[in-house]
Amino acid sequence: MVKLTIVGRVSDGLPLAQGPRYLSEDNESTSFYKQHAEFLLKEISKGAVSHSKMIIRLDQHCFNCLVDNGIGFITLCDSSYPRKLAFHYLQDLQMEFQKFDCNLMDKITRPYCFVKFDSIIGNIRKKYVDTRTQANLSKLNANRHQDLDILTENFAEILERRRNAELYEASLSSSSPRASSSWNSPSLEVIALKWTPITLIVVVSFVLVWAALILTDTIVLSSITIRS
Secondary structure (H helix, E strand, O other), rough: OOOEEEEEEOOOEEEEEEEEOOOOOEEEHHHHHHHHHHHHHHHHHOOOOOOOOOEEOOOEEEEEEEEEEEEEEEEEOOOOOOHHHHHHHHHHHHHOOOOOOOOHHHHOOOOOOOOHHHHHHHHHHHOOOOOOHHHHHHHHOOOOOOOOOOEEEEHHHHHHHHHHHHHHHHHHHHHHHHHHHOOOOOHHHHHHHHHHHHHHHHHHHHHHHHHHHHHHHHHHHHHHHHOO
């Protein structure tokens, strides 16, 4: 069964539309999987999920993802739901979405503002609820010997890659600022203000003593030369 659908912009991962909610659905469960779908959309926008078609396993469900012309279509289904039907459903959504002006999509700044498409999602979803209808059976039987070439991955693997990437970025950002901040720390400024004048006095004194010694040696040598 098709349980959840999100349509979003790939360029920045902004969700544009979602299917209507149903009274029979568990709100807490829907919210949980919706957050995961939004996370996948963000990963698609970052290039971490780069395939145009993907199946992401999560618990007893699957996220089916289709990316086309800068728009991501994501739907959550039971793991037993035929994936061929799931991608037929996403392709139907993609064809309906093409009828709208793409420039309008670029102007949307708030999530889920394209509410006009919500009803379209709901109407198309109704066609795929029952897998035993004549239309759906025909889709399943068409090219039945041709398997869908779709990459399948576990959600945990995508999540682990994101964590590793964030740890790596944090290690890079923390190494250089730490060095620069230590040199610009207030304690070093106090030390510099305190010891710089003293250092200057010591250096000047050393130069004066050294000059006096040279001058003394010169006078002694001159006197010796005169006596001789």
